[in-house]
Amino acid sequence: MTAADAAFGAPAPRGLAGSPIGLLVRLVRRPEGAFGALILAVFAVLAIAPELFVGPLQTAVTAPGTRLSPPSPEFPFGTDELRRDMLNLTVHGARVSMAIGLLATLVTVFIGAVVGIVAGFLGGRVDAILMRITDFFLVIPTFVLALILTPIIRDLVGSGSAQVLGIRMTLIVIVIVIGITSWSSTARIIRSQTLSLKERAFVDRARVIGAGGGHIMRRHILPNVINLIVANAVLVFAGAVLTETTLSFVGLGDPFQPSWGQLLEAARTVGAPGLGAWWYFVPPGVGIVLVVFAFTLVGGALDDLLNPKRRGRR
Amino acid sequence: MSGSYLARRLSSALFTIALIVVVNFILFRAMPGSPERVILRGTPNVTPAQLEAARERWGLNDPIFPISFEEAGVVVSADNQFFKFVGATVAGDLGYSFVARGQTVGDVLAQRIWPTVILFGLGELVAIVLGLALGAYTGWRRGGGVDLVGNGVSLVLYSTPYFLLGMALLLVFATGLRWFPTFGMLTAGVTYPDLGARLVDFLAHLALPLTTVSLGLVGQYAIVMRSSIVETLSDDYVTTARGMGLSEGRILRHHALPNALLPTVSLIAINLGYVVAGAITVEVVFNWPGLGTLAVEALTARDYPVLQGVFLLLSVSVVLANLVADLIYGLLDPRVRT
Numbered sequence: 001m002t003a004a005d006a007a008f009g010a011p012a013p014r015g016l017a018g019s020p021i022g023l024l025v026r027l028v029r030r031p032e033g034a035f036g037a038l039i040l041a042v043f044a045v046l047a048i049a050p051e052l053f054v055g056p057l058q059t060a061v062t063a064p065g066t067r068l069s070p071p072s073p074e075f076p077f078g079t080d081e082l083r084r085d086m087l088n089l090t091v092h093g094a095r096v097s098m099a100i101g102l103l104a105t106l107v108t109v110f111i112g113a114v115v116g117i118v119a120g121f122l123g124g125r126v127d128a129i130l131m132r133i134t135d136f137f138l139v140i141p142t143f144v145l146a147l148i149l150t151p152i153i154r155d156l157v158g159s160g161s162a163q164v165l166g167i168r169m170t171l172i173v174i175v176i177v178i179g180i181t182s183w184s185s186t187a188r189i190i191r192s193q194t195l196s197l198k199e200r201a202f203v204d205r206a207r208v209i210g211a212g213g214g215h216i217m218r219r220h221i222l223p224n225v226i227n228l229i230v231a232n233a234v235l236v237f238a239g240a241v242l243t244e245t246t247l248s249f250v251g252l253g254d255p256f257q258p259s260w261g262q263l264l265e266a267a268r269t270v271g272a273p274g275l276g277a278w279w280y281f282v283p284p285g286v287g288i289v290l291v292v293f294a295f296t297l298v299g300g301a302l303d304d305l306l307n308p309k310r311r312g313r314r
Numbered sequence: 315m316s317g318s319y320l321a322r323r324l325s326s327a328l329f330t331i332a333l334i335v336v337v338n339f340i341l342f343r344a345m346p347g348s349p350e351r352v353i354l355r356g357t358p359n360v361t362p363a364q365l366e367a368a369r370e371r372w373g374l375n376d377p378i379f380p381i382s383f384e385e386a387g388v389v390v391s392a393d394n395q396f397f398k399f400v401g402a403t404v405a406g407d408l409g410y411s412f413v414a415r416g417q418t419v420g421d422v423l424a425q426r427i428w429p430t431v432i433l434f435g436l437g438e439l440v441a442i443v444l445g446l447a448l449g450a451y452t453g454w455r456r457g458g459g460v461d462l463v464g465n466g467v468s469l470v471l472y473s474t475p476y477f478l479l480g481m482a483l484l485l486v487f488a489t490g491l492r493w494f495p496t497f498g499m500l501t502a503g504v505t506y507p508d509l510g511a512r513l514v515d516f517l518a519h520l521a522l523p524l525t526t527v528s529l530g531l532v533g534q535y536a537i538v539m540r541s542s543i544v545e546t547l548s549d550d551y552v553t554t555a556r557g558m559g560l561s562e563g564r565i566l567r568h569h570a571l572p573n574a575l576l577p578t579v580s581l582i583a584i585n586l587g588y589v590v591a592g593a594i595t596v597e598v599v600f601n602w603p604g605l606g607t608l609a610v611e612a613l614t615a616r617d618y619p620v621l622q623g624v625f626l627l628l629s630v631s632v633v634l635a636n637l638v639a640d641l642i643y644g645l646l647d648p649r650v651r652t
Contacts, residue, residue, distance in 0.1 A: 132329065132333075133333075135326075135330070136330055136333050136334075138584065138587070139330060139584070139587055139632060139633055139636055140330070140334060140587055140629040140632060140633070141586075141587040141588075141590035141591065141625075141628050141629055141632055142587060143587075143588070143590060143591030143594070144590060144591075144594075144609065144624060144625045144628050144629065145337070145625060145629075147594075147609060147613055147621065147625075148341055148618070148621050148622060148625055149341070151613065151616060152341060152344055152345060152618075155345075156344070238473070242475060243591070245475055246475060246477070246591055246592075246594075246595055249475070249477055249595055249598075250594065250595065250598060250609075250610045250613060251610065251613065251614055252613070264477070264478065264481070267481070268477075268481065268598070268599065272481075272485075273481045273482075273484040273485040273488070273489055273496075273599075274484070274488075274489055274496055275489070276485065276489050278485055281478070281481050285478045285481070285482075288473075288474075288475060288478065289470065289473050289474050289478070292473035292474075293469060293470060293473040296469060296472065296473055297469070
């Protein structure tokens with residue numbers, strides 16, 4: 001900080017760790033960050049263009065194989081009880097799981113960031129009320145709440161073949177439910193960062209020249225917590241994929257757009273573990289574990305890079 | 315422990331429980347179909363008189379909330395649906411199951427509590443002991459072989475959905491090796507010569523679900539304990555202890571471990587809410603007749619009163635467990651009692 005900065009208040013700094021690209025470079029320099037990013041890149045490619053690798057999603061009508069056949073040269077991942085190729089289903093499942101995970105992450109992080117910034121910046125009674133609600137969602141078993149909310153919201157919006165962004169309404173409801181039930185830890189993290197930011201000189205300066213609360217939150221607080229939001233979003237993504245998988249596994253998925261969780265539910269319903277049909281649940285299962293593992297690695301590495309308390313400590 | 319700390323924790327827990335009841339009420343109102351139909355769906359041959367009695371009992375002819383806005387202005391009334399719902403919940407009246415005809419939700423829940431308590435009580439116990447030991451050791455011997463392997467295994471276990479672990483164990487140890495039965499809590503249709511035989515059968519059924527729950531939890535506990543130990547070992551008093559020439563083992567046991575345990579206690583309590591999700595799916599995989607399978611059965615049949623009952627029971631249990639953890643924490647650590 002120069003003398004002039006000290007005299008007139010430092011300009012609002014860029015994010016905590018510079019530009020997003022600089023952050024990415026520092027991330028992949030860490031071995032665990034690079035490994036996680038590599039796994040995610042592979043699955044991202046599969047999710048973006050599954051048709052390129054395995055053709056269109058097979059249905060009971062277009063299924064080419066025989067019933068529950070083990071892996072063979074023709075079907076390297078075997079087939080399911082509807083004679084569909086498990087390789088085809090697993091690759092298409094990547095798209096559904098990742099898309100729902102991504103959308104649910106956006107909703108979750110949006111709610112969490114808004115609650116966190118508003119509570120931290122405004123303080124007082126608003127803060128007290130918002131944090132009470134946040135604590136409520138932190139402590140209760142939100143998954144059970146999601147179990148009740150999903151069918152109720154589905155009944156309210158009606159179940160048709162309506163689609164949003166090419167995703168069926170049933171799955172959009174899952175996105176909304178995950179968003180409603182999992183924003184609390186994001187809100188906590190963003191709030192504590194906001195609390196320290198609002199004491200900084202550039203916020204006072206903005207207020208002195210007449211900026212309103214909304215303007216300060218959008219233009220001065222938000223840019224300074226955006227990196228923290230990104231790091232948190234990576235961990236939220238891992239949680240969202242797991243929650244979607246679990247909700248699908250207990251029967252809330254959509255058989256017409258099967259995610260990995262939906263495939264696992266089908267495997268359980270058919271009794272695949274009892275029949276020894278390991279190929280039915282190992283491919284989608286490995287997909288889930290790899291994706292969540294990779295997101296956890298990347299999220300942990302980002303946390304190390306961005307969290308001032310942990311920076312420099314190995 | 316000072317009275318204000320106790321009072322604050324207690325009031326916070328009560329507030330959360332109150333909020334759970336409010337959420338339950340809102341869910342109950344948001345359900346499709348008129349409320350009296352929802353309440354009476356489990357009862358056969360409903361007469362108009364019964365319908366009217368139900369409306370009267372639940373106050374469905376009264377306003378929804380204590381304060382309502384009508385043409386005459388703001389009306390404040392003690393006779394309202396919200397108060398009646400809260401009153402019924404406090405009295406333990408959770409309504410009737412849609413599916414189990416004529417049975418109250420309370421009865422349905424009571425039949426399913428013990429399997430869950432046994433499975434998860436034991437699972438938590440095993441996971442806490444193993445996880446904390448593994449975490450403490452790997453954190454202490456940071457960078458060693460056990461640390462690298464243990465940390466990797468912990469992370470992979472942490473990334474694995476419980477039910478997937480359960481399906482894999484089921485495939486290998488029940489279907490493949492035939493060491494354990496595949497489903498349920500006892501073998502169906504068997505009469506036992508004595509209590510011992512019954513217990514053996516029960517334990518054989520318990521083995522795989524219990525292993526699944528423990529393995530599922532062990533990863534996260536080990537990770538938390540490891541980072542807590544690592545953090546503690548860089549504290550000044552540990553350096554002081556080293557400077558005094560104490561042995562590494564003594565520093566770990568007498569200085570680092572007690573302090574590292576503290577944050578772990580509260581993290582385990584906070585995580586209970588997430589553990590419940592895993593609990594539900596493990597029970598489903600093994601057809602374990604607990605609250606988890608009950609929740610999924612109720613979900614499939616859209617048996618909302620039972621589903622709400624499960625939500626109420628599990629949430630209140632988690633809140634109370636957190637309260638207990640907070641109080642233990644307060645006893646152990648004088649700093650938080652202010």
